[in-house]
Amino acid sequence: MSDPVLATLNLNKSFGALKATDNVSIDLKPGEIHAIIGPNGAGKSTLIQQICGGLRPDSGQVLLCGQDVSGHSTQARAQAGLGRTFQISQLCMEDTVLENAILGAMGAEGLAWRFWQPALKRPELRDRAEAALERVGLSDDRDICCANLSHGQRRQLEVAVALTLSPRVFVMDEPMAGLGAGGSKRLTGFLDGLRVEAPILLVEHDMDAVFALADRISVLVYGKVIATGTADEIRASTEVRDAYLGDAA
Numbered sequence: 074m075s076d077p078v079l080a081t082l083n084l085n086k087s088f089g090a091l092k093a094t095d096n097v098s099i100d101l102k103p104g105e106i107h108a109i110i111g112p113n114g115a116g117k118s119t120l121i122q123q124i125c126g127g128l129r130p131d132s133g134q135v136l137l138c139g140q141d142v143s144g145h146s147t148q149a150r151a152q153a154g155l156g157r158t159f160q161i162s163q164l165c166m167e168d169t170v171l172e173n174a175i176l177g178a179m180g181a182e183g184l185a186w187r188f189w190q191p192a193l194k195r196p197e198l199r200d201r202a203e204a205a206l207e208r209v210g211l212s213d214d215r216d217i218c219c220a221n222l223s224h225g226q227r228r229q230l231e232v233a234v235a236l237t238l239s240p241r242v243f244v245m246d247e248p249m250a251g252l253g254a255g256g257s258k259r260l261t262g263f264l265d266g267l268r269v270e271a272p273i274l275l276v277e278h279d280m281d282a283v284f285a286l287a288d289r290i291s292v293l294v295y296g297k298v299i300a301t302g303t304a305d306e307i308r309a310s311t312e313v314r315d316a317y318l319g320d321a322a
């Protein structure tokens with residue numbers, strides 16, 4: 074069995090008396106899509122933030138490629154290979170598609186904002202950005218202002234920005250949010266191929282996408298993982314049906 078690329082060990086985070094993550098241990102193996110599902114307020118975003126470094130756990134560890142990154146900053150985790158897309162878009166709307174991708178490539182090199190203008194002219198950053206755009210099928214839209222992209226194209230661009238880091242693992246927070254049926258189907262097809270490049274930890278409410286993509290699914294309820302298994306195992310679980318999926322299983 075391959076070693077996990079990403080793992081959490083007994084992560085705990087409370088807000089006052091509320092246990093938002095309760096002893097959460099999950100892992101992500103090479104080539105895998107592992108979906109985290111659960112009702113609103115189950116603790117999915119709190120878990121993702123602890124993995125990515127935005128929130129410090131009360132106790133527990135985050136391991137990236139076997140290395141304990143629990144004390145590392147968000148940027149250090151990104152540079153160690155953790156690529157992230159967000160529930161709410163972090164793109165710069167007034168900049169072009171290519172400029173957004175170059176910003177991502179700057180982050181990959183640890184360059185600060187003040188190098189923005191010179192960075193636009195650096196061929197190696199442009200190459201990295203253009204390769205990422207090509208990968209997600211946005212090369213022809215490189216000069217379009219981000220504000221003029223469709224919602225689906227913005228989601229693709231977010232993946233391209235994450236790709237500029239050459240990530241070893243992706244953490245995606247509701248990538249299907251706001252997409253129509255067509256956009257969701259296209260992004261599902263794209264993520265299906267992406268897992269080979271880097272495995273994906275996927276938080277998602279779109280159950281069609283989850284059941285189509287996930288090699289494993291973990292169900293989070295009141296901060297606890299109540300089940301982990303294949304789509305068939307999760308669909309068949311009475312506990313999961315009662316706590317979350319109901320008739321959607």
Ligand SMILES: Nc1ncnc2c1ncn2[C@@H]1O[C@H](COP(=O)(O)OP(=O)(O)OP(=O)(O)O)[C@@H](O)[C@H]1O
Nearest residue numbers: 088091092093111112113114115116117118119120
């Ligand atoms: N900064 C905070 N301070 C206090 N409570 C918080 C904070 N962040 C989250 N919570 C609470 O922790 C619990 C888990 O929230 P979280 O956003 O992680 O759930 P979620 O599963 O991502 O929900 P959703 O599916 O709606 O995005 C909720 O009860 C939420 O109100």
